[in-house]
Amino acid sequence: MKLYPCDKCDNGQIARYGHVDNGVCFKCNGKGKLPYDPSPKGYIENNFEWSEQERLEIEAEQEMIARAEEENWRIANNIEPY
Incomplete structure (x- = not known):
């Protein structure tokens, strides 16, 4: 399975949130990688x-x-x- 870099953190950590769960990124659960492409290519937020x-x-x-x-x-x- 292809993994993509998390767009919210730096290798699973968010330094400015070190006081919250030791800065672990909640989006990727501290792994720094996501199983999907987080880039908004072609994504329309209000597509209705x-x-x-x-x-x-x-x-x-x-x-x-x-x-x-x-x-x-x-x-x-x-x-x-x-």
């Missing part, structure tokens, strides 16, 4: 699309939050709500 209904619900919620924040700001600054 919202359905139209989900998108509309999210937009409505964001608008509601924005209105509530503006109203709270107006109240905090003694400005009459419109």
Whole structure:
């Protein structure tokens, strides 16, 4: 099996975390190698699309939050709500 260098540590140790479990890398369990390629080649973090209904619900919620924040700001600054 091909092993790849861990992208989080230096040979299984993370010096700045020496105070936590002696700096052992949790990603590779202190081995410094991973059984998979950790590079993000071609990886798309958000590789999904919202359905139209989900998108509309999210937009409505964001608008509601924005209105509530503006109203709270107006109240905090003694400005009459419109």
